[in-house]
Amino acid sequence: MADSRRVQMDNVIYANFGNKKRVSTPEDRTQVINKSAEKQFSPAGKRTVALTEKNADSGRRSRGEQYYRNGNVTGLKVLDGRVQCTVAGSQNEPFITTVTFPYRSSEKLREAYAVIADTANGLRLVREGHLTSSMLDHLVGNLDESIYFDCTCPDHSLVCKHAVASAYYVAEKMTANPALILDIRGQGMAGLEALIRSYHTRIEETPEDNESFWEGKTIPDLPDPKIAPAIDDSDINFLHKALRLVSYTSLEQLRAVSDIEDMYEILVSNHPDNRRVFEEPDDADEDY
Known part of the structure; x- marks a missing residue:
């Protein structure tokens, strides 16, 4: 007679290994799967996950996402056209999952x-x-293509839970480093x-031919440089150092710096963006 205290899921029996959070109902499982939509991946990351999950069943998708969220993916190595991820599983030695892009x-x-x-x-x-x-x-790959996986785990399905976890991990790295897909x-x-x-x-x-000359292409955005006051944004010590070379005394140097600052303030205040509009007072024609 089987021990009723043991809970059997798939081909794995859990017994006395601590509390494990299980997805017991279809509603719970759907909720776990839909958490992937909450993850803010870059377009390349989302495409990577999409090309992975299309070939994974719901159980492996949910368990793989949980592996990712628990931090089971501990390493990533970029190769030519593929990525190798190290995934900690139920055995002492981690599994090696190879993610091969189209x-x-x-x-x-x-x-x-x-x-x-x-x-x-x-x-x-x-x-x-x-x-x-x-x-x-x-x-990355178009939606009709698939990302292929090779994992050292005993699961021989097309996309195991370690593969799903690896895909999420790669998507995270793509989001943090957009150049990763170019490295791959x-x-x-x-x-x-x-x-x-x-x-x-x-x-x-x-x-150019006549047609391309007149039709042209979309013009790139103009640069948006940072605008900052020259004196305020620079080191005033360099100005002192420069004027020290052409001044006879320290007093002349200080006066020269002060004059330059005054001239700068006048120029800035007269700029169209900073010009103040003065209105004539109502009693301007009164005698004083």
Whole structure:
């Protein structure tokens, strides 16, 4: 007769190993699965999770997400086109999960970088992690593709719970470091910037036809430099040091600095953005 105190889930029996939080009802399980929507991943991270969970059953999705939330994924190593994650499981030795992204040939990757180069502010979007749908299709994978996993655990399913946990962990790292997807593709941010510079150079050397000349493309955003008062934002000691070279006495140096500060204040106050509007008093024509 089986021990009624033992609880059996799937092919694992839990007995006297401490309290374990279980998902006992379909409603509880759905709630656990839907927590993934609350996680604020970057577009690349969300696409990575989506291409993973499409091939995982609900049980492995929920357990894998719980593994991720519990910090069971302890390491990440970037390889060519794939990532290796170290996941602490139920055994003494951690499992190694290999996350392989959809294959991209050199030609396909060049197409991806051309898409980035042709997109207004494309390099900035990549640098900040705001990839467009087309960029995601090229760099991460389109929605018809899948991310493949190989795990050292005994579960031979397409996507085990360690794979789900690894996908979440990779998504987190992609959100913190948008250049990670470029590292996975063997390019890196610095390499992408160099490629785009050379791409634009080739485009500039190619004569435009009449249609492209008149239609043009979307103009990138203008830079938004920080505006700060020159004297207030700089080190006044350098001004003293410079005037010390052309002043006979310390008193002349101090007066020169003071005069420059006064002139600066006058210029700033007369600037259109700072000019004060003085109104004539009502009794301006009275005799004093």
